[in-house]
Amino acid sequence: MTSKWNAACLLAVAGTAAHAEGSQIYGSIDLGIATVTRVAGKGRLTAMQNGGMSNSRLGFKGSEDIGGGNAVRYLLESDVLADVGSSGNGPLFARSSWIGLAGAWGELRLGRNYTDSYELSAKYDPMSAGNFGGLLAVVDSARSALDAKSGNLFTSYGSTRVDNSIHYRSPAWRGFSARLTYGAGEVPGSAKTNSLATGAIEYAQGPVEGALVLGEMHSPSSPALVFRHKAFYARYATSIGRLVAGRTESIGLGPGGGSFVTEFIGANLPSGPAWIVNVFAGRVQNHVLHSRPATWSLRADYYLSKRSMLYGGYAASRQDHDSRLNIVNMAKFSSAAGAGNQPDAGDSQTGYMVGLRHVF
Numbered sequence: 001m002t003s004k005w006n007a008a009c010l011l012a013v014a015g016t017a018a019h020a021e022g023s024q025i026y027g028s029i030d031l032g033i034a035t036v037t038r039v040a041g042k043g044r045l046t047a048m049q050n051g052g053m054s055n056s057r058l059g060f061k062g063s064e065d066i067g068g069g070n071a072v073r074y075l076l077e078s079d080v081l082a083d084v085g086s087s088g089n090g091p092l093f094a095r096s097s098w099i100g101l102a103g104a105w106g107e108l109r110l111g112r113n114y115t116d117s118y119e120l121s122a123k124y125d126p127m128s129a130g131n132f133g134g135l136l137a138v139v140d141s142a143r144s145a146l147d148a149k150s151g152n153l154f155t156s157y158g159s160t161r162v163d164n165s166i167h168y169r170s171p172a173w174r175g176f177s178a179r180l181t182y183g184a185g186e187v188p189g190s191a192k193t194n195s196l197a198t199g200a201i202e203y204a205q206g207p208v209e210g211a212l213v214l215g216e217m218h219s220p221s222s223p224a225l226v227f228r229h230k231a232f233y234a235r236y237a238t239s240i241g242r243l244v245a246g247r248t249e250s251i252g253l254g255p256g257g258g259s260f261v262t263e264f265i266g267a268n269l270p271s272g273p274a275w276i277v278n279v280f281a282g283r284v285q286n287h288v289l290h291s292r293p294a295t296w297s298l299r300a301d302y303y304l305s306k307r308s309m310l311y312g313g314y315a316a317s318r319q320d321h322d323s324r325l326n327i328v329n330m331a332k333f334s335s336a337a338g339a340g341n342q343p344d345a346g347d348s349q350t351g352y353m354v355g356l357r358h359v360f
């Protein structure tokens with residue numbers, strides 16, 4: 001019943017957006033076949049994988065001029081699990097849902113927004129924020145320094161997106177720009193519980209790009225536990241391609257706190273008019289468990305056209321002690337999710353994937 005309701009809502013919004021001024025329907029479909037070793041101690045898993053290059057999605061966005069150089073803007077974006085035709089188990093527009101104002105003074109958005117921590121990590125991920133290899137697949141599920149149940153700097157630090165939030169981004173000035181996000185916890189009697197605040201300063205001038213990110217999230221279950229996050233990213237365009245490096249750290253202040261660090265390097269290297277080779281190497285430092293697992297990946301993209309591409313990739317992990325570092329987002333093997341979301345403790349992994357992506 002939920003899937004039918006979601007489909008009906010999407011059709012209704014699509015019909016409205018098609019007739020609205022300055023509106024656009026957009027999205028992408030990304031599917032492939034992947035095989036990964038040592039999945040949850042049960043051996044090799046071969047299955048259809050969503051979003052090896054980037055998550056499939058369907059969105060509606062638009063802008064209306066209201067005079068004086070200002071405009072009203074909106075965006076609604078839904079996840080798509082293309083292998084089963086589902087929008088996932090969460091809200092219909094779980095990826096983004098906001099409305100705002102924009103002008104020469106910057107842009108203000110209200111609603112469900114990306115955290116600055118996640119959005120900039122996705123921007124600087126050499127593997128294009130996909131679900132196979134790369135920065136966003138780096139999850140040590142044995143135990144993070146902040147949370148006994150999961151994960152990487154995002155799952156332990158907080159959601160990749162934040163509800164009930166206010167987001168502002170400034171215009172650029174001499175290459176510098178800033179962004180701020182605040183998410184209200186909306187817990188009676190406590191303004192801090194479940195609240196989130198992130199901010200970033202970005203720089204982009206010529207071949208050089210960079211970002212500094214800071215954030216703080218108060219636990220929804222314990223006001224005494226505060227998660228703090230900081231990250232630095234740098235990217236440089238050379239004659240042979242784009243070089244990327246970064247460092248992130250999540251710190252828990254309170255019961256069970258500690259620090260959890262991810263460091264990575266990578267590159268995007270064009271080869272001829274249609275090929276791009278992407279490389280990534282990352283290391284996790286869990287200062288609670290004193291483990292330092294590592295991961296690396298390689299992916300080649302072949303552009304059939306400006307909006308359609310074939311790709312193939314390899315990813316691997318080397319565990320340290322009882323770490324359980326993932327090389328792939330198992331939740332996107334939607335029909336095979338019961339296999340588990342991580343390897344057994346100490347089990348290194350290797351994986352391969354081939355896929356097809358189209359952007360519209």
